[in-house]
Amino acid sequence: xxxxxxxxxxxxxxxxxxxxILQNFLKTYEKHCAQSQTSMCPAIKRDxxxxxxxxxxxxxxxxxxxxxxLPTTLPVSLEPLLMTIRDECYRxxxxxxxxxxxxxxxxIARLALxxxxxxxxxxxxxxxxxxxxxxxxxxxxxxxxxxQFSSLHSLVLDxxxxxxxxxxxxxxxxxNNQRLQGLSLRYCGLGPQSxxxxxxxxxxxxxxxxxxxxxxxxxxxxxALLRPxxxxxxxxxxxxxxxxxxxxxxxxQLLPTGQRRSSTLNQTTKSSEVVTVKTTSGKKKRxxxxxxxxxxxxxxxxxxVKLHLADNGIDGKGRGENDLLEFTQILTRLTSSHGxxxxx
Numbered sequence: 001x002x003x004x005x006x007x008x009x010x011x012x013x014x015x016x017x018x019x020x021i022l023q024n025f026l027k028t029y030e031k032h033c034a035q036s037q038t039s040m041c042p043a044i045k046r047d048x049x050x051x052x053x054x055x056x057x058x059x060x061x062x063x064x065x066x067x068x069x070l071p072t073t074l075p076v077s078l079e080p081l082l083m084t085i086r087d088e089c090y091r092x093x094x095x096x097x098x099x100x101x102x103x104x105x106x107x108i109a110r111l112a113l114x115x116x117x118x119x120x121x122x123x124x125x126x127x128x129x130x131x132x133x134x135x136x137x138x139x140x141x142x143x144x145x146x147x148q149f150s151s152l153h154s155l156v157l158d159x160x161x162x163x164x165x166x167x168x169x170x171x172x173x174x175x176n177n178q179r180l181q182g183l184s185l186r187y188c189g190l191g192p193q194s195x196x197x198x199x200x201x202x203x204x205x206x207x208x209x210x211x212x213x214x215x216x217x218x219x220x221x222x223x224a225l226l227r228p229x230x231x232x233x234x235x236x237x238x239x240x241x242x243x244x245x246x247x248x249x250x251x252x253q254l255l256p257t258g259q260r261r262s263s264t265l266n267q268t269t270k271s272s273e274v275v276t277v278k279t280t281s282g283k284k285k286r287x288x289x290x291x292x293x294x295x296x297x298x299x300x301x302x303x304x305v306k307l308h309l310a311d312n313g314i315d316g317k318g319r320g321e322n323d324l325l326e327f328t329q330i331l332t333r334l335t336s337s338h339g340x341x342x343x344x
Contacts, residue, residue, distance in 0.1 A: 032080035108139035112146030132159035147173030154182035187214035195224035219323035
């Protein structure tokens with residue numbers, strides 16, 4: 001029998017030594033805070049030490065304002081944390097949650113750069129929560145540009161107050177976004193004047209779950225959200241009726257939106273797989289060198305399957321009872337006739 005080589009062997013699929021990784025992360029975080037003359041976020045420090053003690057991967061970073069009762073002389077800043085994630089190449093995180101802070105322009109600029117892909121290195125985080133935070137117009141515009149190229153699947157901006165200019169700035173990065181699937185804008189002060197931007201996002205992005213509770217969209221704003229869905233459902237129904245067989249005993253059923261999108265994406269993926277790519281010399285490229293550009297992307301369109309509109313003043317007091325009647329009719333068609341999965 002061949003002699004087995006002694007010493008450490010690299011086993012494929014073996015778990016990472018998470019404790020040394022987190023210990024180095026904590027030291028680097030302390031260093032960046034000292035260099036920037038800021039305090040470590042107590043919640044981040046506590047979660048890191050807890051993960052080290054339990055030998056568990058830290059996937060969620062919760063950056064919150066320190067308790068006012070704690071004797072701190074230096075302010076906290078988001079920048080040292082983002083610099084640490086970058087320097088340590090920490091790719092095990094999935095969520096960044098920022099709660100109750102006044103975010104400065106440099107912090108937002110650093111966050112936007114962190115979200116934007118650089119070469120082949122993409123941000124590993126898929127969820128970003130910025131809750132009850134204050135940002136000026138410049139910061140919202142810079143964040144919007146970063147969202148346009150990010151790999152986020154979920155964005156939560158609850159309790160962040162937005163005016164007309166602010167909502168336009170942040171929505172500039174959501175239109176034609178093919179990765180973002182969940183968007184939450186609860187209690188953000190949105191009114192009927194926000195309906196063009198909301199309707200545009202629904203019609204020109206991959207967002208399929210939208211939370212708008214606690215705003216004041218009224219019937220006119222809600223109708224702006226539902227009309228693209230109703231129009232798309234009718235187009236799908238007409239297309240299926242036109243291609244249906246003469247046998248009318250079994251009428252065609254419209255697939256739920258999520259299944260339609262998956263079907264379309266599967267067809268796109270399959271069609272891309274059968275394409276033969278050739279070089280200028282006529283030789284076929286190896287499959288190893290062909291990368292799918294559609295990985296993680298969804299088609300832009302009215303894919304909404306869940307819409308949360310609680311506490312939005314949808315009671316007919318906006319422009320009249322006609323809006324409420326139309327709203328009820330469209331809602332009835334979506335939830336019953338066309339098999340949509342819209343919930344309120």
